[in-house]
Amino acid sequence: xxxxxxxxxxxxxxxxxxxxxxxxxxxxxxxxxxxxxxxxxxxxxxxxxxxxxxxxxxxxxxxxxxxxxxxxxxxxxxxxxxxxxxxxxxxxxxxxxxxxxxxxxxxxxxxxxxxxxxxxxxxxxxxxxxxxxxxxxxxxxxxxxxxxxx
Amino acid sequence: xxxxxxxxxxxxxxxxxxxxxxxxxxxxxxxxxxxxxxxxxxxxxxxxxxxxxxxxxxxxxxxxxxxxxxxxxxxxxxxxxxxxxxxxxxxxxxxxxxxxxxxxxxxxxxxxxxxxxxxxxxxxxxxxxxxxxxxxxxxxxxxxxxxxxxxxxxxxxxxxxxxxxxxxxxxxxxxxxxxxxxxxxxxxxxxxxxxxxxxxxxxxxxxxxxxxxxxxxxx
Amino acid sequence: xxxxxxxxxxxxxxxxxxxxxxxxxxxxxxxxxxxxxxxxxxxxxxxxxxxxxxxxxxxxxxxxxxxxxxxxxxxxxxxxxxxxxxxxxxxxxxxxxxxxxxxxxxxxxxxxxxxxxxxxxxxxxxxxxxxxxxxxxxxxxxxxxxxxxxxxxxxxxxxxxxxxxxxxxxxxxxxxxxxxxxxxxxxxxxxxxxxxxxxxxxxxxxxxxxxxxxxxxxxxxxxxxxxxxxxxxxxxxxxxxxxxxxxxxxxxxxxxxxxxxxxxxxxxxxxxxxxxxxxxxxxxxxxxxxxxxxxxxxxxxxxxxxxxxxxxxxxxxxxxxxxxxxxxxxxxxxxxxxxxxxxxxxxxxxxxxxxxxxxxxx
Numbered sequence: 091x092x093x094x095x096x097x098x099x100x101x102x103x104x105x106x107x108x109x110x111x112x113x114x115x116x117x118x119x120x121x122x123x124x125x126x127x128x129x130x131x132x133x134x135x136x137x138x139x140x141x142x143x144x145x146x147x148x149x150x151x152x153x154x155x156x157x158x159x160x161x162x163x164x165x166x167x168x169x170x171x172x173x174x175x176x177x178x179x180x181x182x183x184x185x186x187x188x189x190x191x192x193x194x195x196x197x198x199x200x201x202x203x204x205x206x207x208x209x210x211x212x213x214x215x216x217x218x219x220x221x222x223x224x225x226x227x228x229x230x231x232x233x234x235x236x237x238x239x240x
Numbered sequence: 241x242x243x244x245x246x247x248x249x250x251x252x253x254x255x256x257x258x259x260x261x262x263x264x265x266x267x268x269x270x271x272x273x274x275x276x277x278x279x280x281x282x283x284x285x286x287x288x289x290x291x292x293x294x295x296x297x298x299x300x301x302x303x304x305x306x307x308x309x310x311x312x313x314x315x316x317x318x319x320x321x322x323x324x325x326x327x328x329x330x331x332x333x334x335x336x337x338x339x340x341x342x343x344x345x346x347x348x349x350x351x352x353x354x355x356x357x358x359x360x361x362x363x364x365x366x367x368x369x370x371x372x373x374x375x376x377x378x379x380x381x382x383x384x385x386x387x388x389x390x391x392x393x394x395x396x397x398x399x400x401x402x403x404x405x406x407x408x409x410x411x412x413x414x415x416x417x418x419x420x421x422x423x424x425x426x427x428x429x430x431x432x433x434x435x436x437x438x439x440x441x442x443x444x445x446x447x448x449x450x451x452x453x454x455x456x457x458x459x
Numbered sequence: 460x461x462x463x464x465x466x467x468x469x470x471x472x473x474x475x476x477x478x479x480x481x482x483x484x485x486x487x488x489x490x491x492x493x494x495x496x497x498x499x500x501x502x503x504x505x506x507x508x509x510x511x512x513x514x515x516x517x518x519x520x521x522x523x524x525x526x527x528x529x530x531x532x533x534x535x536x537x538x539x540x541x542x543x544x545x546x547x548x549x550x551x552x553x554x555x556x557x558x559x560x561x562x563x564x565x566x567x568x569x570x571x572x573x574x575x576x577x578x579x580x581x582x583x584x585x586x587x588x589x590x591x592x593x594x595x596x597x598x599x600x601x602x603x604x605x606x607x608x609x610x611x612x613x614x615x616x617x618x619x620x621x622x623x624x625x626x627x628x629x630x631x632x633x634x635x636x637x638x639x640x641x642x643x644x645x646x647x648x649x650x651x652x653x654x655x656x657x658x659x660x661x662x663x664x665x666x667x668x669x670x671x672x673x674x675x676x677x678x679x680x681x682x683x684x685x686x687x688x689x690x691x692x693x694x695x696x697x698x699x700x701x702x703x704x705x706x707x708x709x710x711x712x713x714x715x716x717x718x719x720x721x722x723x724x725x726x727x728x729x730x731x732x733x734x735x736x737x738x739x740x741x742x743x744x745x746x747x748x749x750x751x752x753x754x755x756x757x758x759x760x761x762x763x764x765x766x767x768x769x770x771x772x773x774x775x776x777x778x779x780x781x782x783x784x785x786x787x788x789x790x791x792x793x794x795x796x797x798x799x800x801x802x803x804x805x806x807x808x809x810x811x812x813x814x815x816x817x818x819x820x821x
Contacts, residue, residue: 270792
């Protein structure tokens, strides 16, 4: 029986992606855009959202941008129609928001320049639903208690 | 005709027609000239026909101080145009690919930046020559419609090609098809106009040199 | 049964939180190639939108477009979208078959007359209607009948949009595009072979959200996705600009990721969103995996002179032509040369020398 040892004799050269593709230069313009957005946020409180899916990226470029942005103090996971990861970057006020579906596939990638991404706030509609629910729960508990006392 | 049909036509049948007209026309022109023939010279040759003929073909590519008496515009712009046009035509990578598809072989191309420069020089030289033709009274009087037609046919591929590399709002597909068409129009016009000098210049240079060579005088 | 609830009501009845809905809207806006600042408007419009009835007609096609759609990378969102539209007829996907299926189509047409959306994939054979029939009805009849009461038609895939592969030379079935038959309805062409799934859903989402046809280019394609060429958005573009081209699929240039123009890439003349949206969960697209663009979202892409021929190259064979032309030129030249010579000989023969006597006489 022949062994697969023969394969080792074949010289295999590996080329890594990193470095092989000079970046298309998306990183600098994006950082500049973020800088301007931060300035607007500081001066007038105006928020900015950048859709990373709308930018044609070279292989490895998105990773490079995320690496440049670094990690900050806050990270959170929202569990709504699949997990969403919200992270503050090393630059305060600059957040990354990655939406995933229930199959854990990315469906949205955003950089948000804001004090706190909107999605982290409890939403008024959900608060209304929550109020209704807590009333219901209370009513149930109270009727149970009054039943017990009787 | 849609954009796509237009592009497909100029890349296929259009190019076939243009090449057929160009080749038939040029072979015809050259052969017609050749067959006029010369009377057999009975004098003893005092020099070689060939060395003088070929030498003159080469030497007349350069100018002489005497020729500048009528001003520099035609001379300088003429040189710039010819060199720029030839470099642009033969050394843009896309053009080399076209020649490869026609001839079956190619050659190394020059960087696009350099070709952009030669294209701009070619365009500028042509504009200068047109301006000179329109303003110089003697040149203007000597010009007929063919001078303006050939000017346009040479200018058209240069300008569409320049726009194509530098993307100025016009859709690439339309521009590419127009650019190829402009080249085909130029090819078709060559045998019927003074543009046939791309070949006949060298024949007449050779002829002048060869005659002088046989007589043993300088050409 | 006709469902009159709004999309917002449908989603909240499924227990989806506002956060979930906003996330859905953010992803949908991104899918529709809209700026993130549009998300609130999308949310507003979407919560009040009513689910449209959709009739999906499959003609001369390979089901690749349906595959593309159902394999699209965000099943939850698409699932939600499909909950938000009422897909009343799709003979590949629906459970009903035979006359029951056709009844579903007729029912949907009657109930939603004037407001339903027709999606077509595949071309329509006009050569002989018998080439492609559904339930004994020819494609052209079914299209005309179904389109009559439609609000708009979405031609999904290059076959439906431009005739596609069935239309390719020599077009044995006489295949034509939807727009060749239907002239009085708005038609949205979502071309591609297949179209990018997110582009199909993006167009449907746009219609669902805003209830109208998006802005289209001169070929009827939504400019949001087909507004720029692959070349314009290609990450290999800098190599094109520098004149760095791969010469073969495995040379040093190819390994360095250089431009694929010389290997026949049709990116400069192809309008599509591949370079931005990419394929397979945004993993890659043909150029990124080392192959030039085919131009599959353009009309006649199959007959455009070969996938591996550079755009600037001539597509016709010119070898024989050049030989024949040279011979013809030579023959004509030789003939005129002979004529010139005999003309000269005759002139010389007729020539009489002028003598001093002739002059004195006159």
